[in-house]
Amino acid sequence: MDPVTASLAAIQARITQAEKTYSRPPGSVTLLAVSKTQPADAVRSACDGGQRAFGENHLQDALTKITAIRDIPLEWHFIGPVQSNKTRQIAENFSWVHSLDRLRVASRLNDQRPPSLPPLNVCIQVNVSDESSKSGVQPKEVEELAARIAELDRLALRGLMAIPAPTEGFEAQRASLRPLKALFDSLCAAGFPLDTLSMGMTDDLEAAVAEGSTMVRIGTAIFGARRQVVR
Numbered sequence: 001m002d003p004v005t006a007s008l009a010a011i012q013a014r015i016t017q018a019e020k021t022y023s024r025p026p027g028s029v030t031l032l033a034v035s036k037t038q039p040a041d042a043v044r045s046a047c048d049g050g051q052r053a054f055g056e057n058h059l060q061d062a063l064t065k066i067t068a069i070r071d072i073p074l075e076w077h078f079i080g081p082v083q084s085n086k087t088r089q090i091a092e093n094f095s096w097v098h099s100l101d102r103l104r105v106a107s108r109l110n111d112q113r114p115p116s117l118p119p120l121n122v123c124i125q126v127n128v129s130d131e132s133s134k135s136g137v138q139p140k141e142v143e144e145l146a147a148r149i150a151e152l153d154r155l156a157l158r159g160l161m162a163i164p165a166p167t168e169g170f171e172a173q174r175a176s177l178r179p180l181k182a183l184f185d186s187l188c189a190a191g192f193p194l195d196t197l198s199m200g201m202t203d204d205l206e207a208a209v210a211e212g213s214t215m216v217r218i219g220t221a222i223f224g225a226r227r228q229v230v231r
């Protein structure tokens, strides 16, 4: 078996096991395969294993693959920082943006989403680690931004995303993810119809499932180490 296809099966098994261990309903955690820096052939190998949702964090790197694999209907998720001058191509080529953290970018994506496509699914990226270098909205600002985004009819606000600072140890990982779940629950209680909690990467997949993630974003454990991309 192709190594990517084999690793993909192993990750699917890890997700299924984590759902059981933490009493999550079967199938409640979906897998986003993070193919950033990987070649189109690696994406095809994951397709052979049944994967259809792929995450990319750099527009040009992504467009190369999106163009190369037009023959299979794939769902592309943009998970990197969104520069204002890239919003048109993101609105035209992606189904999801996980990393929305500014109203200005949200308005541009809304205006530029082609009428022929369904609304663009978006998650608000939250800064849960409180490091000024990391992107993401401060937790106290999320509800206001969510309310503004909900008014944009070419965007579908689906949930929240975070990239916590790397933490050693399972309990510490769970603790770093818990505030995002709490914020998610409070927005749902406030009436926002959210269904997506995008959290969990290769090193904290189990902790994320334990804390209520509905979508884990896995790169290294599927594709191996990231490649150098010439940009």
Ligand SMILES: *Cc1c(COP(=O)(O)O)cnc(C)c1O
Binding pocket: 034, 036, 057, 079, 080, 163, 201, 202, 203, 217, 218, 219, 220, 221
């Ligand atoms: C690269 C990346 C991932 C995947 O990380 P791995 O540790 O390789 O699984 C997930 N989310 C985001 C936003 C990323 O940039």
